[in-house]
Amino acid sequence: MSTAPRRDTYTPETLLAVAVRVFNERGYDGTSMEHLSKAAGISKSSIYHHVAGKEELLRRAVSRALDGLFAILDEQHAREGRAVNRLEHVTRRMVGVLTAELPYVTLLLRVRGNTTTEQWAMERRREFDHQVAALFKAAVADGDLRADVEIRLATRLLFGMINSIVEWYRPGGKGMDGEQIADAVVQLAFAGLRTED
Amino acid sequence: MSTAPRRDTYTPETLLAVAVRVFNERGYDGTSMEHLSKAAGISKSSIYHHVAGKEELLRRAVSRALDGLFAILDEQHAREGRAVNRLEHVTRRMVGVLTAELPYVTLLLRVRGNTTTEQWAMERRREFDHQVAALFKAAVADGDLRADVEIRLATRLLFGMINSIVEWYRPGGKGMDGEQIADAVVQLAFAGLRTED
Structure with missing residues (x-):
């Protein structure tokens, strides 16, 4: 049938x-x-x-993820105040965009190809990473972030931690919502897991 | 020709x-x-x-990664002392195994299938995760790790950060070696990025 x-x-x-x-x-x-x-x-x-074809679908999909991420940088808390607080805000909101736009961000993170659209998406991701790394650098210069962890490495580890959320987060699942995860990421990355001495 | x-x-x-x-x-x-x-x-x-076939090659490959990881738990610094220090040691050594056995760990992390070997590898990974989570729990009970981040979530974020290293680390590359990366991971996860007040 x-x-x-x-x-x-x-x-x-x-x-x-x-x-x-x-x-x-x-x-x-x-x-x-x-x-x-x-x-x-x-x-x-x-x-x-x-x-027009599947590449247009890819472009629209990764644009949705990228637009969400770049919009964070235009938010007031990402533009005003001490760099360290702006970076915390961006970190928190990255988790928010990732959990709210999970399939789109997942696709963006997996793009690794040779079409024009894939190259463009990877270029835009790098641009976003650079802007966050610049914020990081400013916070180190302010003396608010430790200078003994190399900025490029710290940015990679921070992004690695955030991006790994796509591997296990499922919206509407039991328990954790995006906000709780964002709190935990900010806590872990900025204050660390150890209790204060 | x-x-x-x-x-x-x-x-x-x-x-x-x-x-x-x-x-x-x-x-x-x-x-x-x-x-x-x-x-x-x-x-x-x-x-x-x-x-005997490709599944045997898979089994041998993921065994090499798993043996490396489980061996960490038998090391003296993973068995003796305060839980928080044991956890830091395990974290540091996980980065060491990942960078030393990069292709094998990469393969292990990507296994997601239905063959007996893939199921077995995923089961062993979960077992390793549980043992690390238990260490985490003990460190919280000791008052050395903050209790306001849920243990399962913190373990996932910590593993996510460590595992993300396979995405960009290339042995023999310029600059960073496994030890520097391990230092940065431990610093970030346990002390946090912020300077002390």
Whole structure:
């Protein structure tokens, strides 16, 4: 018994959500228009009615993650005050964006390819990393962050800790929400796990 | 012009190194005996002379990583003294094993499959995680680690930070060696990035 193709009631947003799920499951390279068509339950030509192809879907998806991240840097608490407090704010909000936009950020973190869009996404990620590293540097210069941990290394470890959350966080899961995780990350990274002497 | 197959001068160790490289490049599922044969430059039957199949290579590879990690827990500094110091020692040595056995640990961290070997490897990883979490719990009970960060979450963030090192660390690269990275991880996780007030 064959199933009739579903009527195309997709908006660009809802089609994007399906595509991102498939990209994260199969990898971007491993995903064909055929896979997307099957997952969405509409024909390939219906998909082409919405977008030029899978690379456009990738661009839209990673843009959503990148826009969320870059918007953090424009927030008042990221722009005003001591660098260390701005960095804490950015750290907390990065966890917020990651947990709120989980599939999009997951896809962004896994991009490692040769298409123009993948190269562009990696370039934008580096740009974001540099801006956060600059904040880090300013906080060290203020004497608020320790100078004995190399800035590039500390930034990598901080980002590594934050990004690792995509490996296990599932929204709506029992217990922890994004806010609690953000608190824990800020606590661990800035104050450390040890109690005060 | 076809190249003659290379004479089989592999030992189990050197063949394993080739297999792990290919597994990490293509993913374990995406690797066939054909791929392994091409990468090693010897025939499939020569590979079967060394091992029963690709699952045996996987088992040997992840065993090497797991043996390295579990050996840490038997070290004197992991068994004696205050829990917080034992945990710091384990953290430092985890970075050491990760950087020394990079391809093997990378493979272990990526295992997520349905074969018996993959299930077993994931089970062993969980067992290791539990033992470290127990140390964490003991250090909180001693009053040496803060009680306001949930233990399971803190353990995940700590492991996330350590494991993220496989994404960028390359042995013999310029600058940082495993020891410097281990120092930074311990500093960041236990003392935090902020300077003392």
